[in-house]
Structures are given as structure tokens and as C-alpha cells.
Amino acid sequence: MKSFKSALIAAAVxxxxxxxxxxxxxxxxxxxxxxxxxxxxxxxxAYHDPYMAANSGVTIVNDDSSNAAxxxxxxxxxxxxxxWDLVDVVAADAIRLCDEGLAxxxxxxxxxxxxxxxxxxxxxxxxxxxxxxFIPQIVYSTTFGYRTDMVSSTPTSVCDVFDLAKFPGKRALxxxxxxxxxxxxxxxxxxxxxxxxxxxxxxxxEKALAKLGTIKxxxxxxxxxxxxxxxxADGEVVMGSxxxxxxxxxxxxxxxxxxxxxxxxVFDLDGWIVPTGTKNxxxxxxxxxxxxxxxxxxxxAKFISxxxxxxSSAPLVGKHATLGIDMAxxxxxxxxxxxxxxxxxxxxxxxxxxxxxxxFQSWLLQ
Amino acid sequence: xxxSASAAIVTADGQPLKxxxxxxxxxxxxxxxxxxxxxxxxxxxxFIIPIADMLFRSVENGIVEEIxxxxxxxxxxxxxxxxxxPDEAVFAAMVADLKVARKERxxxxxxxxxxxxRSGMSSLFRGAGRKAGRIKEAxxxxxxxxxxxxxxxxxxxxxxxxxxxxxxxxxxxxxxxxMQTPEGEIRFEDxxxxxxxxxxxRTMIMSVVITLMTLLLxxxxxxxxxxxxxxxxxxxxxxxxxxxxxxxxxxxxxWIALLQQQGVINDILVxxxxxxxxxxxxxxxxxxxxxxxxTHILLPFMVLPLYSVMKTVPPTYMRAATSLGAxxxxxxxxxxFPNTVPGIGAGAILVFILAIGYYITPELVGGTSGTFIxxxxxxxxxxxxxxxxxxxxxxxxxxxVLVFYLLYDKIVGIxxxxxx
Numbered sequence: 001m002k003s004f005k006s007a008l009i010a011a012a013v014x015x016x017x018x019x020x021x022x023x024x025x026x027x028x029x030x031x032x033x034x035x036x037x038x039x040x041x042x043x044x045x046a047y048h049d050p051y052m053a054a055n056s057g058v059t060i061v062n063d064d065s066s067n068a069a070x071x072x073x074x075x076x077x078x079x080x081x082x083x084w085d086l087v088d089v090v091a092a093d094a095i096r097l098c099d100e101g102l103a104x105x106x107x108x109x110x111x112x113x114x115x116x117x118x119x120x121x122x123x124x125x126x127x128x129x130x131x132x133x134f135i136p137q138i139v140y141s142t143t144f145g146y147r148t149d150m151v152s153s154t155p156t157s158v159c160d161v162f163d164l165a166k167f168p169g170k171r172a173l174x175x176x177x178x179x180x181x182x183x184x185x186x187x188x189x190x191x192x193x194x195x196x197x198x199x200x201x202x203x204x205x206e207k208a209l210a211k212l213g214t215i216k217x218x219x220x221x222x223x224x225x226x227x228x229x230x231x232x233a234d235g236e237v238v239m240g241s242x243x244x245x246x247x248x249x250x251x252x253x254x255x256x257x258x259x260x261x262x263x264x265x266v267f268d269l270d271g272w273i274v275p276t277g278t279k280n281x282x283x284x285x286x287x288x289x290x291x292x293x294x295x296x297x298x299x300x301a302k303f304i305s306x307x308x309x310x311x312s313s314a315p316l317v318g319k320h321a322t323l324g325i326d327m328a329x330x331x332x333x334x335x336x337x338x339x340x341x342x343x344x345x346x347x348x349x350x351x352x353x354x355x356x357x358x359x360f361q362s363w364l365l366q
Numbered sequence: 367x368x369x370s371a372s373a374a375i376v377t378a379d380g381q382p383l384k385x386x387x388x389x390x391x392x393x394x395x396x397x398x399x400x401x402x403x404x405x406x407x408x409x410x411x412x413f414i415i416p417i418a419d420m421l422f423r424s425v426e427n428g429i430v431e432e433i434x435x436x437x438x439x440x441x442x443x444x445x446x447x448x449x450x451x452p453d454e455a456v457f458a459a460m461v462a463d464l465k466v467a468r469k470e471r472x473x474x475x476x477x478x479x480x481x482x483x484r485s486g487m488s489s490l491f492r493g494a495g496r497k498a499g500r501i502k503e504a505x506x507x508x509x510x511x512x513x514x515x516x517x518x519x520x521x522x523x524x525x526x527x528x529x530x531x532x533x534x535x536x537x538x539x540x541x542x543x544x545m546q547t548p549e550g551e552i553r554f555e556d557x558x559x560x561x562x563x564x565x566x567x568r569t570m571i572m573s574v575v576i577t578l579m580t581l582l583l584x585x586x587x588x589x590x591x592x593x594x595x596x597x598x599x600x601x602x603x604x605x606x607x608x609x610x611x612x613x614x615x616x617x618x619x620x621w622i623a624l625l626q627q628q629g630v631i632n633d634i635l636v637x638x639x640x641x642x643x644x645x646x647x648x649x650x651x652x653x654x655x656x657x658x659x660x661t662h663i664l665l666p667f668m669v670l671p672l673y674s675v676m677k678t679v680p681p682t683y684m685r686a687a688t689s690l691g692a693x694x695x696x697x698x699x700x701x702x703f704p705n706t707v708p709g710i711g712a713g714a715i716l717v718f719i720l721a722i723g724y725y726i727t728p729e730l731v732g733g734t735s736g737t738f739i740x741x742x743x744x745x746x747x748x749x750x751x752x753x754x755x756x757x758x759x760x761x762x763x764x765x766x767v768l769v770f771y772l773l774y775d776k777i778v779g780i781x782x783x784x785x786x
Contacts, residue, residue, distance in 0.1 A: 071748045096751065099474030099492065170627075175734075220651050223729060235628045347489050354750055355485045361742070362561035364734040 028283045029059045034088040036064030037226075038249055042303035043088075045321065047291040054290075058283065067224075069093065073102050073275055082277035085284045088137070091130050091269040095346055098133035103273040104281075105132045111285055113293040115312035124294070124310045128269055130346055135292055136271040136309035138300065141332035141341070142179050143265035145232055145247040146239035149257045158264040159187035161239060162215055172228045172240025175221035177360035178349055179241065179266045182342055184211035186264060192340075196348045205356055209363045221364070232258050244332050248305035252323060252330070262337040268344040269309065307333040417764075424757035427534040430526065433476040434463040438530040446524045446548050456523070457507040464491075464498035482752050483536065484525045490516045524548035537758035562759065565739040566766065572657060572738070573721035579661040580668040580717050581710060587665075588672035588709075593681070603673070610666050618727050621659040625650040625731075656728045656736030663727060664720055668713035675709025711783040715774060719767060739763060 032048070034040045040062050048060045063084065065072055070093050076082045089097065097103040106112075108129060112121035122129060128136040146155055151167055160167055161183070173180050185195050185204070188211040198204035212219075220237055222228055228242035229250040239261065250256050272292070274284055290296065297308035298316035305327060308314060317327050328334055332341075375383040431438045436459035444452040467473035477491025497513040511518040528548055529536065539545055539552065543560040546552050554560070591602045609617060624630050627646045635641045649655060679702060687697035725740035732738070739759060746756035774780065 068748050070751060074751065074753075096478070099478055099488070100751070101471045101475060105471075221734060234626060236626050350492075351481065351487075351489045352485045354482055354752070357750070358561060359559065362559050362564070365561060365564050366558060 027057045030085045031061050032086045033063045033065050033084050035066045045303050046299040082275050085278045085280050094134040094273050095131045098131045103133035128309050136269050138306035140306045141244045141265040141267050144261040145258045148259050150238050162187045169238030170218050172220045172231050172237045177356045181208040184208040245304050264340050266342045305330040307331045420757045424537050424761050425533045428532045429479050430530045433472045437463050441527045454507050461498045461506045468495035537754040541758040569738045576660050576721045577718045584668035588669050592676035606669050618730050651733030653736040655731040659727050659731050664717045667716045671712040672709040679705045708782050711778050
């Protein structure tokens, strides 16, 4: 009730503000919605600043609303006034927005630049175009970090998370069935290629919950990606899952005694969608062509340890902009890190999320 | 009789006095109305309309008929309890509807809606938009089932038929952990899988606990402020208000820093030897954390009404009671306390109603045992986009608050409430 109202109010306020601005100046102002923090900063450095330097008529305004983007876009659409021009969302949300008709369908080869060698965009991105509305930007992963000074031996497998005897202490897991259920089943002896088959049955869901139940009393459940790095830094938990970029910054930038556990990291994608009803469609498309080309995607990896979504960008990934360390070994896609991986199963979760989430949440209450 | 008498009196400009008076009164009334109008319009737009809209959303279900009009019509003649699939005409209607929906990009929308009722509908309809386009002629039934075997399941059609009316009780049933089977009977979820009723009860209990805690802590503070000289009293009031002006997130996060296992309080307790290093207390990410943080955040809402009421209780009452021979405690309990009841009532109802709708603080410090029903509502608004269910949960919460309000009115009496 509260958040619905605030979403409406925010939409109303934003629309008034945007209206005032566009009428006051002839230049184009693009409202780009993203995640804020280090992630928005990496986009600012790799995309926004160079673009604004080359196009003096365009001003890019950041709006850090991506975690509530789906609900807000729907509210804006119902109110008939979409004030956003470009929205950064995870692939699952992009699929949902596309399903709801809230995102524009993109002709990837027409809108996006080809690779330097002429490979069309749709081939360069390949399978990562998981929805006809989605323009992939980065590959990130949800994986574990652990306190090097609080474990007696080095954890090497995701199943160590479930091993309280070998690694006593608390763990941080996301308060959400996605990923946790997969890891639980993998560690309960289900073959990797059968995980979703098993999880698709009520018995499989109970099996996963039973496995999670073995550590339930020792779990701190997080809802925001910044929580796990904080919990690890405070020594509240011994190990915890979060996005790999968050762990990179707490390990390399803040020099905390934390290390990565890449085993069975879950790849996911993040990228752009153009909201249906944007008032600056032509300008947005022009910006997108620039911001998603091979060099720009590679540039983003200078600021944050997420892998570029284009195949052609991978060889161009260099050193960190301020730390000067090689970024390639910190990428989730690096061969040494990606021996065992899962890819977020979009179709499975689109179908089963409501049901499994309901069961998962009621299990948490028990 | 009176009419004929008053008709005789006229004003200076020859109008009958009664007409003239009535006109003046009407003008006054219009003026008063015009003064109130902005407020009235504001309340209507910002309060009444959103609530009405929310209540409507919780039963609204026009989407299925809107997107699948021919199918809904064709399904009318199908008996969903017959145990047989619908006939060819229904499948033909579905294919026709899907072709239109594909063009308008609405097939996925109806799939999402039906997925709330049955897992798998989302991908069924997403795929069907594409596949139906390839079906050019009869037999539709055979080809549609070939494209996806779920079309050959009776339950798929039962769900579509069940949710084709424009109004549905489905969201309300879900909000109390129940569902309607295709045969029309209402079935409740097993108690261990029930989630909403459990959360509603927990929300009530924890809100009551938080209200009592704020009263327990707030009463002495308010008493202290009210009985001190103005100079000290004002300073204390500022101390009460200070956290009020600090961001909610900052206050919540500082509780995490204080209460966590490696936090300040545990460190101190270990240092002075009350607990061992292995026996650190778990005070956050559970119900205790929610209660502590929310008691702190809502405390001013209890202190302020209490203070303003206590301020109006003349100190002479207590002096009179003690001079008449009462011991301090009976004097306080029998004379002072009853005078503060209106303030307790106001503070309690404020804190309780605020607590019931809170979700940011429980989300951050509540773990699993300290979250409220509002966290679930926020989830359905922001993540699952099941606004119908969120609206139904909100409406149930609204009803519960109203019931509490009526109970309160019966027991304490709403006229006894005083904010100052």
C-alpha cells in the first residue's frame, strides 16, 4: 500500500519535474535509470561522459531506480506519462517488461553497431539476447565470498556452504529462492543437468528446502546486494553470496580479508531496455548505438569487474582505471573462475517463481 | 402561520426579509464551501481515489476476457467438471484470439496473469503467440495440442474458464491462503504452507508489543519532560525530536551496528564478562531486532501526545491528593494517571497504526522471524507485479485496522483520545 502510493507519487513528481525541464531548454535530456553506486559510476565513466563530450546537445541524467524499475514503469505507463528514456534492468525483469508490453522491441542488427570486424550485433551478443526487448550489457554472477581469517581450511566447493562441521559460523544467503534452490539441489546430489527438472516438481522443491533446512539456523538472509559485503567485513558471517562486482570492490578496493569462491557461480545478465512511450526515442537509439559498441563495453570493465556481453569486447578488457590491476582474472567469465557455472534459467523462473517463492517464504516462517 | 407573519416584513430595498436572509445565508455557505474545496479535492485525489482504486484492483479481472474474448465466449458452453477437453470450436477461438494477441503483444500479458493461478501459464502463452500464427486451418484442437502438450490438459482450460469473469474473488482467497478448485469448492492451504494468515497474525502481535514498549518507555520520558521547568523541558523535547529529523535508514542501520553479533553491545558485554565470546547474543535479523528498532523509531509518536496531555494536568492535583493523606503511589495511580489516559489512547493508536504498515525497518533488521505482512505487499508491488494480490492484502489490512479502531472505540472511546 505504502510503496504503491509512493511509486505513484514519485512518478507524478518525476513527470512534473521532467516536464518543466524539457520545456525550459531545447537540448535533449536523457533520463537513464540504473542501479546507482559503483555500477552507475562505471557507466558514467565508460558511456555517459564520452558521449556527452562528443554530443554537446545531450545531457544525461542518472536516476538510481533500477531495483524498483518494473513497478515504476508499470505505474508510469498506467498514468500515461513515461518520463524515463533508458532503463538498466536484469534480464529476468527485461523479459517481464517485454511480456507486459512496457519495453520496446529492438531490432538488434539495425539499432546496434556491428563488431569492428563487421560481425552483426545479433551474432556478437549471441545467446545473451534473451528477449527481443533486451540489449545485454554485462555478464555478472552471483557467487560466494568468505573470510580468509575465519576459516580453518580453504573452501573450494559451493557445498562447503552447507557444511557446518567443516566451516562453522553464519552464512549470508539471498532471501529469495532463486540460486539458493539450485545450489541446495546440486549439493544434495542432483546432477547439474537435472536441477530444473527436479525443481519443477513439488517433491524437488521440498528436497531443496530440506537441504537448506540443514543450515537454516545459521543463515542471515539478505535483500540488498550491499548487505553481504558489509556482513563479511563486520565478521558477522563467515561466507555469503552476492554479486561478484560487490565482492571485487570489498576485496580489491577496501582490502578486506575476503576471498572469492567461484564454484557454481550463477551467471546472469544485465542490460538496457527502452521503455514504451519514451519521448526521446530517436536520441536514445543514437546513444545506445554508441554505448553498446565493442570498445564501450570493454571500457566498462575498467571500472567494475563485470564481463562485457559482446564476444568482441573480451580481448579489449584491460586494467582497472584507478587500481591498475589486470581485470581479466576478476571477470566471472575468466576460464579459471568459470569451471563450474549455472546460467540463470529465465524461462523456468518466469513460470515457477510465484509458486516457489510462496513456498520458500512460508518455509522461512516455519 | 409564521409564513404569513414574516411575509409582511421587508428589507430596505423592498425584498421580503426571509428571501434576503436566505440569500445571505446561501452566499455564506457557498463561501465556506469554496474555502473547504481545496482541502476536499486534495483529500479526494490523494486519499479516497487511490484507496478506491486499490479496492477495485483487488477484485478486477477484465484482462482475460479483454484479450481472449472469443475463447471466453466459446468456453461458456463447456462443462468444466465433465472431465473432457473443450471441443474444436473453443480451440479455434483460442487460435484466433492468440493471433490477434500476438499482433498486439498481449498474449504474454494474459499469460502472466494466469501464471499467478497456475505455474507454467506464462511460458505456455509466450510460446503460443508464436506457434498459433502457424496454424492456418482446422483441425485446430489437434495442432494446438501438438504445439504444446499443456493445451491438452483439462486443468489449463479450467483455469482459463475460472478466471474469465470480470470480477474475481481469487485475490482475496489467496490473501487468506485459500483457493477455489475448478469444481468451485474453497480449499485452504495446509497450515505449514500458509503464509499470509501467519504474517497477519505476527504483524498484529508485534505491533501490539511495539505499542506497549513505546508506552513503557515513553510514559516516564513524557512525565519527566512535563514536570521539569520549561528550560530543561524544552531541551528534553529537542532530544526526543532529534532522531525524528534523522533519516530512517540511518537510524535503522545504526541499530544493525549496535546489535549485531560483532557489534558494540555484544563487544561490551563480552568485555565486561557477562557473556562469553562464543555466547554472543543474537539481537538482530530476528523479531527482537524488529521490535527494538521500531520501538525506537516510533517512540516520538508516543511521547509527544503523552507530553501534551500531561502538560494540561495541573500539578496541584497531586499536591492536593498527598496533602489529603494519599501515599505518592496511590496519588499517582488514582489521580494523575487517569488524567493521562486520553494521551495514552492517542499515542497508542498512532504507534499501532504506523507499526502495522511499516516495511523498511523490518525488511532490513527483521530477518525471517521479524518481517511483517507489509513486506509481502511490497514484494508483490515491486517484484512479482501481482498488484491484485497486493491490493487484496492491503484491503484485508485496512479491514483489520478498522476492526481494531472499532474495538478501541468500544473499550476506550474515541472521544477520550486527545492529542493535546
